[in-house]
């Protein structure tokens with residue numbers, strides 16, 4: 001009867017007891033995604049926690065996440081109206097805005113332009129590949145210089161510059177050298193971005209903390225400043241483009257976005273959206289790609305036999321007389337497997353950017369009201385023992401079938417770009433970029449651990465998990481480009 005049906009639908013979400021004022025904030029620990037997975041064992045894959053004054057639904061495991069983000073894609077496509085989200089990209093971010101007609105148009109503009117300048121056709125693919133190879137060559141030289149006289153170094157800043165440069169080349173038709181101090185300082189600050197927007201960050205759910213002189217308050221202030229500074233940097237370049245815009249000649253992505261938003265037919269977006277879109281794309285494409293590259297190098301020195309196997313396979317396919325190219329990808333399944341395993345094992349975007357519900361919705365018989373904050377635990381999908389044999393072991397070969405080919409069903413099961421209406425729009429270019437940079441570095445260099453360091457995989461939590469500063473050195477492998 002209706003009464004019983006209502007009772008089932010309105011079943012209260014399970015979850016741990018929440019303390020007054022702070023809720024479950026003190027229970028999250030250093031690695032909230034691991035806590036979320038532990039709580040899922042007790043309360044099921046869909047449960048509720050409370051952080052400060054927000055009730056938050058946490059989704060775990062492939063089935064529950066797919067049900068929500070694919071079957072109820074519109075209901076789960078919102079973003080919370082957190083104060084910190086309004087500080088990003090001049091308050092008009094495509095990444096951090098909630099679901100609306102205008103957001104749909106904005107996302108389409110970003111997605112279409114990105115594709116048009118990267119993987120749309122053979123010509124754009126080639127140009128994009130040249131940008132990436134140029135950065136990778138620069139990294140090789142820079143790493144050799146930093147390894148001179150037996151020195152060891154931390155590669156994180158170099159990867160940040162390289163990843164940002166790929167996006168700058170697309171957006172501004174110009175890259176910035178590794179030695180440009182202004183660019184490096186800016187990027188070092190932007191590197192802290194993910195600490196504030198990662199799921200479980202307390203600044204937005206306990207805004208009352210702002211009224212005390214405390215660390216949360218300064219997190220807010222620093223976050224605001226870094227976003228303003230980054231936005232101003234990008235805006236300045238967009239304004240230069242606007243001043244010299246010629247509808248007959250599209251120089252780069254900034255021109256293309258100006259064309260669509262400012263000169264297109266009824267675009268629904270005002271001209272300020274141009275600088276916001278470019279800021280979003282550079283920001284989103286930089287932190288993620290540089291973080292995965294840091295993990296790749298760490299895992300190469302942690303597992304030297306895997307590094308050797310990768311070098312042997314690349315040498316066999318590419319040889320020593322030319323550089324690897326994207327056309328080699330189909331013959332380098334082990335390298336692809338290594339990259340997928342790095343993404344699965346580290347799950348370096350452990351929880352997506354927070355979502356929110358756009359209307360009341362019921363999943364697995366549990367009622368979730370409109371405007372509920374939702375955390376999506378990607379780590380739980382990549383470490384589900386029912387899906388992955390020995391998920392805690394790093395083993396690239398798990399992605400290869402008996403013939404040595406990549407198992408596409410399995411690679412598609414790795415969840416790192418999210419799914420549904422908020423899925424990452426840079427997934428394809430990121431895969432090409434990471435593959436090419438990794439192939440070039442492994443082809444040209446051998447990476448070694450600093451013997452004085454106890455190698456661990458410890459990392460800091462945020463939107464991305466970043467390995468704690470480890471040190472490596474790079475040795476040339478000898479080729480026409482790089483004489484031993």
Ligand code: HEM
Pocket residue numbers: 094095096107110114167280281282284285286288289292349351352353354355416417418419421422423424425426427429430431
């Ligand atoms: C969103 C992962 C690279 C552009 C996201 C999200 C994740 C993600 C997890 C959030 C999805 C959600 O909230 O459900 C990654 C990873 C990357 C990567 C792992 C690299 C390995 C890139 C690149 C670009 C990009 C290179 C662009 C140049 C975006 C944009 C969004 C996004 C615009 C916002 C989508 C939306 O809110 O609708 N990405 N990303 N990403 N990503 Fe990426």
